[in-house]
Amino acid sequence: MSQDRTLHHFPLDPASRQVRLALGEKRLAFSEVQVRYWERPKEFTTLNPSGMTPVLVEGDGAERLVLCEARAILDHLEEAHPEPDLLGREPAERAEARRLITWFDRKFENEAGGYLLHEKMEKRLLGLGAPDLANLRRGREGLKTHLGYVEGLLQEREWLAGRRLSLADFAAAAHLSVVDYFGDVPWADFPAAKTWYMKLKSRPAFRPLLTDRWPGLNPARHYDDLDF
Amino acid sequence: MSQDRTLHHFPLDPASRQVRLALGEKRLAFSEVQVRYWERPKEFTTLNPSGMTPVLVEGDGAERLVLCEARAILDHLEEAHPEPDLLGREPAERAEARRLITWFDRKFENEAGGYLLHEKMEKRLLGLGAPDLANLRRGREGLKTHLGYVEGLLQEREWLAGRRLSLADFAAAAHLSVVDYFGDVPWADFPAAKTWYMKLKSRPAFRPLLTDRWPGLNPARHYDDLDF
Numbered sequence: 477m478s479q480d481r482t483l484h485h486f487p488l489d490p491a492s493r494q495v496r497l498a499l500g501e502k503r504l505a506f507s508e509v510q511v512r513y514w515e516r517p518k519e520f521t522t523l524n525p526s527g528m529t530p531v532l533v534e535g536d537g538a539e540r541l542v543l544c545e546a547r548a549i550l551d552h553l554e555e556a557h558p559e560p561d562l563l564g565r566e567p568a569e570r571a572e573a574r575r576l577i578t579w580f581d582r583k584f585e586n587e588a589g590g591y592l593l594h595e596k597m598e599k600r601l602l603g604l605g606a607p608d609l610a611n612l613r614r615g616r617e618g619l620k621t622h623l624g625y626v627e628g629l630l631q632e633r634e635w636l637a638g639r640r641l642s643l644a645d646f647a648a649a650a651h652l653s654v655v656d657y658f659g660d661v662p663w664a665d666f667p668a669a670k671t672w673y674m675k676l677k678s679r680p681a682f683r684p685l686l687t688d689r690w691p692g693l694n695p696a697r698h699y700d701d702l703d704f
Numbered sequence: 705m706s707q708d709r710t711l712h713h714f715p716l717d718p719a720s721r722q723v724r725l726a727l728g729e730k731r732l733a734f735s736e737v738q739v740r741y742w743e744r745p746k747e748f749t750t751l752n753p754s755g756m757t758p759v760l761v762e763g764d765g766a767e768r769l770v771l772c773e774a775r776a777i778l779d780h781l782e783e784a785h786p787e788p789d790l791l792g793r794e795p796a797e798r799a800e801a802r803r804l805i806t807w808f809d810r811k812f813e814n815e816a817g818g819y820l821l822h823e824k825m826e827k828r829l830l831g832l833g834a835p836d837l838a839n840l841r842r843g844r845e846g847l848k849t850h851l852g853y854v855e856g857l858l859q860e861r862e863w864l865a866g867r868r869l870s871l872a873d874f875a876a877a878a879h880l881s882v883v884d885y886f887g888d889v890p891w892a893d894f895p896a897a898k899t900w901y902m903k904l905k906s907r908p909a910f911r912p913l914l915t916d917r918w919p920g921l922n923p924a925r926h927y928d929d930l931d932f
Contacts (some may be wrong), residue, residue: 524803525853526811541796547775548802552795567780568769574776575752583754625753 481506484520484531486513487688488597488657490589491546491581492530493650498550498643500681502557506532514601546581550643562643573637576644580651584622589651591615596658600692616660623666630668649676653685659696663704670704677702709734712748712759714741715916716825716885718817719774719809720758721878726778726871728909730785734760742829774809778871790871801865804872808879812850817879819843824886828920844888851894858896877904881913887924891932898932905930 483499483506485492499506511520516527524531524544532543532552543549554563563570592615595607626648629636637644652673655661663670676682686700698704711727711734713720727734739748744755752759752772760771760780771777782791791798820843823835854876857864865872880901883889891898904910914928926932 526803526807528811541799543799544803545806547806548799551779551802552799555798556795567784570783571769571771571776571780574779575754575772578773578775579754583756 480535482509482533483507484509484511484523484529484533486511486529487685488593488654488690488693489513489529490585490647490650490654491528493653493685494546494643494646495530495532495549495553496684497646497650497681498553498562500684501560501562501641501646501679502553504553504557512601514598554643562641562646564637564640564642569638569640569642573642573644576636577647580644580647584618584648584651588615588618588622589655591618592655592658592660596660597654597693619655619660620662620665623662623669626669626672627666630672635672645672645676649673649682657688657693657695657699659699674702674704677704708763710737710761711735712737712739712751712757712761714739714757715913716821716882716918716921717741717757718813718875718878718882719756721881721913722774722871722874723758723760723777723781724912725874725878725909726781726790728912729788729790729869729874729907730781732781732785740829742826782871790869790874792865792868792870797866797868797870801870801872804864805875808872808875812846812876812879816843816846816850817883819846820883820886820888824888825882825921847883847888848890848893851890851897854897854900855894858900863900873900873904877901877910885916885921885923885927887927902930902932905932 481499481504483492483495485496485508487493487510511517511529513520513527513529520531521527523533523542526544528545530546530549532549534541534543541552543552550562554561563573591611595611595615599605599607626636633639635641635645636648652661656673663673677686689695709727709732711720711723713724713736715721715738739745739757741748741755741757748759749755751761751770754772756773758774758777760777762769762771769780771780778790782789791801819839823839823843827833827835854864861867863869863873864876880889884901891901905914917923
């Protein structure tokens with residue numbers, strides 16, 4: 477099967493990680509091509525003119541389907557491979573999962589993850605020099621606010637969107653896991669969030685993410701530890 | 705019917721406009737509450753803790769469904785009111801529409817609309833002083849690049865995602881229409897984009913957007929002109 481499905485991704489991209497988690501949870505095999513998106517490789521921008529990862533290519537010849545951007549891929553996977561279902565079945569469950577996906581993809585990224593990953597990751601990849609300390613501080617403050625929000629949700633829920641694992645958990649875990657790679661998540665101050673993340677880390681779908689390494693970017697010591 | 709569906713929105717918010725266009729196209733009546741989101745009114749953040757518009761509230765009592773953020777609302781409308789269908793039926797059509805929604809919501813907003821609306825709209829709403837000319841220039845350059853992209857797509861297609869009107873057209877038109885309110889779209893240089901926008905502007909679903917006015921923010925003279 478895996479030769480029929482190829483994911484073009486960057487291992488430390490939160491959007492790519494959401495797709496890898498969904499593919500893993502649905503037990504859909506795939507081959508992978510790692511993309512140095514910041515170099516805008518031509519074979520990749522031909523697939524996706526935005527130049528952004530992830531892109532999933534399914535099938536071949538006249539049956540070839542090119543799915544660009546996480547939203548298109550995740551929605552397609554729900555439609556084409558509905559089991560296990562990762563959005564919920566009731567309108568209210570689906571709305572809550574989708575609300576939280578926007579929360580993490582937009583609000584978390586704007587207020588926390590974006591600052592931290594730009595300063596600690598992209599500047600290295602692009603050779604842009606040392607991190608800006610004011611931005612790191614902004615990112616860490618934002619991160620605490622968002623962890624507090626997650627902590628609050630988990631007082632009343634087993635998973636972020638409710639009683640069942642959903643794409644909302646994968647969105648949150650994808651964003652947090654990249655920040656965690658760089659050692660910036662103060663898990664000890666957010667015990668419910670930590671327990672939730674430990675449960676996610678233990679799922680088979682999460683394993684490949686824990687083995688990700690990128691040259692020149694070393695993970696924090698606890699990054700792949702299931703008992704951090 | 706309209707008392708059963710209330711949209712909380714800001715008239716010049718591109719995300720809110722996508723929802724208004726979809727509701728209009730599906731002929732779903734609704735009442736509206738205009739939200740001064742930048743003041744973070746408590747009755748609104750109780751509905752949506754992110755503080756962002758739009759929010760759609762359907763039904764009442766035990767049947768009440770609160771849909772926060774454009775993605776959750778638009779996907780729900782497709783699921784609950786599939787006619788007319790605004791994503792296409794084939795996986796490739798749906799993937800293309802979703803790719804373009806991400807393009808406009810993320811790339812267009814980051815590279816063009818975000819600069820222009822922050823400088824021309826948000827600074828006025830928030831009393832933050834005069835626009836920064838360097839940001840206006842960045843926004844206008846980005847806008848030209850994106851209009852060029854739209855122009856290219858429309859050489860081979862009647863609508864942005866293919867042969868049929870879709871949420872991709874509404875995403876693009878929602879973002880462009882707010883920029884157009886402030887008179888910044890150089891339509892004359894992009895004739896195919898202009899024709900496409902004229903077709904959209906003539907649809908009944910678009911009419912309410914053309915009557916939007918906000919105190920202290922005057923629209924460009926051609927804003928509501930169907931033959932601009």
